[in-house]
Amino acid sequence: MTAPTFDVIAIGNAIVDVMAPAEDATIERLGLAKGGMTLVDTARAQELYDAMGPAKEISGGSAANTLAGLAALGAKCAFIGQVADDQLGEVFAHDVRAGGIAYATPMRAGDPPTGRCLIFVTPDGERTMNTFLGASQFLPPVALDETLIASAAVLYLEGYLWDPEEPRRAMRRAIDVARAAGRMVAFTASESFVIERHGDDFRDLIAEGMIDILFANEGELATLTGESDFEAGVAKVAANVPVLVATRGPHGAIAIAAGKRAEVAAEPIAKVVDTTGAGDLFAAGFLSGHVRGLPLADCLKRGAICAAEIISHYGARPEGDLKALVAARTG
Template sequence: MSAHRYDVLGLGNAIVDVISRADDDFLIAQGLRKGGMTLIDEARAEQLFRAMGPATIISGGSAANTIIGLASLGGKGAFIGKVKADELGALFAHDIRAAKVGFSTPAATDGTASARCLIVVTPDGQRTMSTFLGACQDLTEADVDEALVSQSAVTYLEGYLWDPAAAKAAFIKASKIARAAGREVALSLSDSFCVDRYRDEFLGLIRAGAVQIIFANESELHSLYQTSDFDTALAQLKRENILGVVTRSEQGCVVVKGEEALTAPAFPVEEVVDTTGAGDLFAAGFLAGYTKGRDLGACARLGALAAAEIIQHIGARPQKDLRQLAEQNGLGVGLN
């Protein structure tokens, strides 16, 4: 790739995660869809927070998690996302900057509060998310720094950002800037229900050349092509003639580029504690390798390694130095 200031620029929802453990009965009592993500308003966020047990509060947001994972692997990352000038907004800004990620989006001084995602983790490690987007929805085209996009090898969007209309316009602007500068654009499909809402638009982005890299899990891929058969969905992805990365939990991942396909195993783990952020960190590892020119197999192994670290503890931010972990597993070459 040509010279660039940042390896990856993420555009996404700037969210603080509030994580609590509970059993399936709690999900049923609260009317929560296990394993999914539901958008909620501020009143519901307050009600659910009161019902939850003791909580851990950690900065989150899908694309932000990916960029912080990238930084932990030695990559240079930046992030565009909107917070309000309040307590949670200040926490988010502190955490992402402390991870050595570039973050200069101005905080909103009025409007709704900073976003939060209330996450309930069940004993099987599954996470059920209820998200109040708050100030995230105030991200606009004006927040997209043209120089920042032009100086980033890959601009990475989380599919969740497609919900607010103004944020959607911000991504379209970023995509056009990136393509004009000869850079690549990646899209994480984020959630199968998100794909259900915007299937035609996501496919339109791919087929119009606005997106060159897709990250998805099995359920998201099935939703994108409206089939329950994995091989059928994968065959359709191949025909898009883009770089497609599909995670399959304990079955590892499949990477396709045109008609070429390779599989890579999941990295072994001692215990699955919390799957929050597994896909985000897989993308971090993959892109850390990709922007350093590593082959696709090595990129997939780096993704699997980063995902394995994240699911062995609560929260979607690394607790270990991922670059050191990569070096210990023979994957650290070129990560600087």
């Protein structure tokens, strides 16, 4: 097996986040599921955008956010995701490449437009996401750069993108390519509603040994395993996944690998401003340590530091110097 050229290559939604503060009354008036993520069509996306106050546009997408964190920590990364040949597509491509991430997926001509996620952030920092996937959901297997996938130590897959048929086939092919090259496959469950729709697929991937690193939060783990008790859910999955990382929001996170368990407390911050991207950046911090062969506890600590940085401001892309933060808080 040849040495990898990239640390992590990710396949995920290529979308632009449109974020605005909102009161709880607005969430209720619009009939939104506070704190969740809902897929919306073109008409609903326009309705919600019209209801937003002054907004901030930031390139997003779960896996792309994770790569932004990894690149900021010095990892060499590449991204595969579909945008349309339009203004938001240009914005997304520019932002990804400006972050030092290799990105060469061809733009898609015509409709639908580039995807966007309309995010309402309430005063408690909770984010309510409404995602129009747009061009992202038409990523075909033919768009994969298989040589690039085989050259990365870790293939990181975003559960959100498992929902549409074309990218689901693309990700299955990517897993085969990574496996054939002897690379690791990491998977983030993304959201409980995705597991409710495709849980059988995910459980099959786990049972077949196709996932080396699984990221899930407490709620996602319960949906995946059918266990309401956290520890019971952990035990059910840890036996079949080489590395399990389970986050618990303000209660920290745990990781289990080869029967060894490590835990980390959440990093203290002055104020939670916006929880968008907390899980994405936790994965970035963890993977930045994992690809370096660091102990589980150190990987978790890096994840907690990155998650704390991201929830201290609006948006799911780092604003602080993650390298400096990690260095200062890990000694």
